[in-house]
Structure formats: C-alpha cells, structure tokens
Amino acid sequence: MSDPANPRPTLAGVAARAGVSASTASLVFSGAGPVAEATRTRVLEAAAALGYAGPDPTARSLRRGRTGVIGVVTEDRLGDAFRDPINLALLDGLGEELADEGFGLLVLPWAPDSGVDLSAVPMDAAILLGCSADLAHSVEVLQRRRLPLVAIEAPPLAGVVAIDLDNADATRRGAELLRELGHRRVALVTLPLDLGRTRAPLTPAREQEATAFTAMERIRGARAVFPDAGGVSAGGSTVAEGYLAGRALLDVPPADRPTAIVAQSDLLAAGVIRAAEELGIAVPAELSVLGFDGVRLDGITPYALTTLVQPAVEKGRAAGRAVREALAGRTPVPVSFASELRAGTTAAPPPTF
C-alpha cells in the first residue's frame, strides 16, 4: 500500500512538474479563478503523469473548514436502524436533500459504550435520529464542537433544530376512533422504552425511567383517551416483536382480553394480528388493531391496516434541508409534521356479549 519509493503525489509535486506555482495548480483543480488554457493543460498533464488523484480531501477539508460529511447518529445497531421501514423512508428523504447534493452520510451507531467517539468524528453537522437516552450527553459534546444539530422527534433541546411529529395527538385521534367504535378495554403495544429494549408489561416505574421520547409521546396520546390503558413494550419495531407482544396480551381468558390494541408501529400491528389469527381471534370482529406509520406492508398481512400515516420521507427531506440551511449560515426553522388517520379494515366495533 504505502510505497516509500513512490510517495503519493501532491499538488505541490504536480505544480513543480508542470513548472507552475502550487496556487496556480490549485486553481486548476478548484476551478476558482482564471487559468490560461495552456497552463491548465500542462498542469493536467503533469497530474496524469504522476497519477495525481486530485486535491487530498482531508487537507482540503481542513483548509475550507468543511468535510462534506453529515453524521447520522442513531442509537440502534447499524442493521437494526435500517430494518425499520420508517427509517428507510427517512433515509430516502435525507438522500434527496443531502446525498444528491454531494454530501456523504456518515452512520454513527451510538451507545454509551460504543467505539465511536462523537467528539472525534470529522463532520459538518449531525442529525440525531431516534436518540433520546443520553441524548443530552451526545448533544453536549457536539455542541461544543459548534456543529449544527438537527434532531428528529426528540425532546426539545436548546440550540438543536427540531423536526417533529404529532406523536401524542395522532395517537389520541386514533384512540378516539376506537372509543367512538365502542371500545373500552384497550391495550398498548409500544416501541422499546429504553436502550435495554426490555420486552415487558408497562408499569408506572418502567414508564418513569423510559428514555424513548417517541414511545412515551404515543403512550401519552393513548392515555388521553384511555387513561387506564395498560400494555407491553416490545423489543423493537418488528413483526416478530409484535407477535410476541400480541401473544402476551391475547393469550388470556376472553373476559380479560382487550377488545382493541393500539400498536406503535405498523410492523408491531402486523405481529399482533398474526398472534390473534393464531389464537383464533377474528380481526376486526373480535379484536381491533391500530397501527402507526402507514408503511406499505407489502403482503406482510392481508389486512388493510387502520393506522396513522406519517410523512416519513418529508421528515427526512426537512432534516436534510435544515442541515443545508445551517451550513449556509442561515437559521433553520423547526418543522412539525402531522400524521393522518387512515381507515383500514382492522378497526370495528367491539364484539357484543
């Protein structure tokens, strides 16, 4: 790799060989400033002859004060972060506004003990994605670096541009639909409450210690309508986790069974439905199921899920735009998105006895 006899060519080397000064050679590559056609050619020829690949990105970054890299901080393991379709949609949006504009996206799975040291990563700005646990801590170190920060669905933080979603209110509207249909016994299947992703029944204590902002907001919305609603927290936003949660809630004497379940994601809802099917509980005749996200389930379930559709791609675009605004020296405005209740075939009046 590193060949001492044949060092990597530099701008200076190219310039020397072309018989011009380094600054002139620089102009040729940056395109800023006028260069005589003849000199330009000579420089390019020298570059070709030396196998010069263009200005060193690191040196250029230092000089210009820009790396062209935007960090995306997630609290998940790498694969898991992208296993959630809602994050993929978000990535699509980010891609449009950032990747397509020449920015690279640096994925940083952050955990309290993880190898990545946020204070040592070269980047121009950071997007906080589903970070809520020690968010404040991550934020502090990034802010000391004076990096523009954009947080998606996070508790409000000074100096951080918020891209928000009406998690509580949307869930409340969904819950109201269930109440209007006549449901009284409603249970919740929530997203993971903390970094531990514990799969367990909701208890006041656990909710107290929860660090996941989005999950807690959605619980809050549901409780606005069903103050006593209990439920379980899942270990992730997957069909498999939804299934487990569904079994836990539904595999009980019929009299104790909820007549409706508010799931905090469509994947969880699909898992709940599968559990119901397996237990011989008809959806929606005997059990109504509400989802969240509005992702295409693409045959994961034959039902048209009744769910809250969130504008995930738009969220990504907004975050991307906010980053660009900040980098352009302007002050990005926080954005708040609204979800929309989409009626499907999984919500109906409760069974009558």
Add this chain to the structure above:
Amino acid sequence: MSDPANPRPTLAGVAARAGVSASTASLVFSGAGPVAEATRTRVLEAAAALGYAGPDPTARSLRRGRTGVIGVVTEDRLGDAFRDPINLALLDGLGEELADEGFGLLVLPWAPDSGVDLSAVPMDAAILLGCSADLAHSVEVLQRRRLPLVAIEAPPLAGVVAIDLDNADATRRGAELLRELGHRRVALVTLPLDLGRTRAPLTPAREQEATAFTAMERIRGARAVFPDAGGVSAGGSTVAEGYLAGRALLDVPPADRPTAIVAQSDLLAAGVIRAAEELGIAVPAELSVLGFDGVRLDGITPYALTTLVQPAVEKGRAAGRAVREALAGRTPVPVSFASELRAGTTAAPPPTF
C-alpha cells in the same frame, strides 16, 4: 453559528491559557507521552473554561493521515440499498468489525451522475457493495488515491480485495435439485441486470449488456443445468417486483407455463409465490419455486422457501476485517464464501399430465 467575537477554541488557545506549549497540551488529549499530573489538570481546566471540545478531527486527520471513516459505495439509492435484507445482514457484519471498533461508515450511493465525487470524499478505505456497472471507473479514481479497496461479489479487479460468494455454483446446485425432481421447463427471475433496472424478458442482447455481476453469475449457474432457461429480470429485489415477474411468467396458457422458477432472491421468490397463489397455481404441486439468500421471511409468505442460504453477516465481517488488515499495513487475503441449499416446502416434482 459562527461567532466572530468568540472564535472556536483551539489547542493553541488552550495551551496558552494553561501556560504550556501546544505540544504538551496535545499530549494531554492524545494520551501519548508522559505529562505531569499538575500540568494535565491545568490544561484540562483551561479546556473546560474555554469550552474546548478536544482536538479538531479534521486537523487531526490531516496530521495523522487517518480519518477513521470507511466508505461504503453502493449503486443504489440510499434507501433501496438497505431495503434488501441481505445488505442489512452484511451491514450487521460490517458494524461488528468496523463500527464497533470506532470506525464510521460513510454511505456513498454512487451513480454515474450522482452528486458524490469519490475523489473528494475523506476516507481511509472503501468497500464496494454490489458495484459492478462502472465499477472499473470508480475503482480507478479510488486506487489513484491509494485507498485500500474491498469489493463484495464483484468481477476480479487488480489490487482490490475480493469477498466472494459461490453465486454460480450455488445456483447450479439448486437447479440440479429441480432437474432431479423432474423439472424440464424452468424460468428465471433475476435481480436487476443493469443500472436502469429494466423489468423485461431476458434476451441474449440484454444479457450481453448486463453489468450486474451477481445476477449474471447466478444466471450462469442456472444455465449450466437448464441451458435454454429463459425468464425475466426484475426491477429490484422486492416482493412486489417478484410478484410482477411472477405474473409475467405464469399468466400464460398452462402448456407454456414453467413448472419451476429459479428466483435470484428470497424476496423475489415470495413475490412469485404470491403471483402463483393469485392465479390459482398451487405451490409446490403445480409450481416449484427456488429462492436465494436464506433470509428470514418473517411471515411474508407462509411457505418455508427452498433456497440457497448465504452467510451474509459473515461476508460483512470478512469485508470489515479485510479493511482493518489493509489499514494495519498487512495484505488482506481474499475470502470466498459458499452457500448452502436449504430444502423447504416450495420444491416438489412437476405435475404429471
């Protein structure tokens, strides 16, 4: 953001305030070299007072010649690259070997016209993921930069560490199973053949111009057993695309229908099965379906797919290790992985007439 009155603190500033030289202050932060406990404290205090966030990553990168960033070059749009479960598994492997070791993964969706200029991205090494089209071109510019390169399932390229899979041979073994079961009329549903992702029947001309290495290898393996097998190329590795391909191949007079379909991914296979169901064609009684990948279909289809299981996570780990080897100055050894035929319930003898 940028406050002219209160410039971002630098190591020099901290050193000055602590009354030591910059070199000493540097030692405090890098931990390399002995520093008296008293001085260390003074430096850290000065840093705290000034809000110094630690050495600037860009400057450090320039000086040390390392950024801590590994590029992952894909030819897909950002979201699409991660929509394929096999890539997610790969990412898991990469995460273990790289992210967990403190490297950042810089996702670079590359297309001939895309905004990202590979010659301008600060990184220490690059992993080429499913890049085959103008791979040679991408590789050239990266090699001029003397970056260690690792390619996953790519045509052999000088100086690029190959992480390979037995795509052709595995497919051949799957095809042999079908032949042994008695199948003679077999059709292929392939991954996209080129950047255009054209959804169309296979023709010699199209295969000639194809740029997708993996897809072509798998075709080659299938043809080793069924030399005349035709088929269609899908527009992506998704259930929806598989469904479309399935309709195209199966919605024909029964006499023209294939008795078996070799799909190049499990998602495509699931789509084919769905198409068959919709057309009233029983699987596997009237149609056998072979997949590839061995991903958990998690309820996408009730069938246990007969498929070729590839060690995707291992592939990612191998790629990650190769990168680290190269960065450590050693020469990584290329690795070749083998897939395993896993019998499911979707392959059976063809119907008898």
Add this chain to the structure above:
DNA sequence: TTGTACGCGTTATCAT
C-alpha cells in the same frame, strides 16, 4: 494571468 506568503489545527521528532 500567475506567483508569494501565510495559515487551517494538529502531532511527531528531537532537544532540553
């Protein structure tokens, strides 16, 4: 149109 001079913020080397 081209060259000169300097600095971006750090760290490695070598003295002291």
Add this chain to the structure above:
DNA sequence: ATGATAACGCGTACAA
C-alpha cells in the same frame, strides 16, 4: 516532563 520546530496538503488574500 516540556518546548521549539516542522511538517501534513491545500486554498486564498494580495501583490506582481
């Protein structure tokens, strides 16, 4: 244990 000096490779005033 600490400090002076010199890069790392480039961009950009400013002068010529």
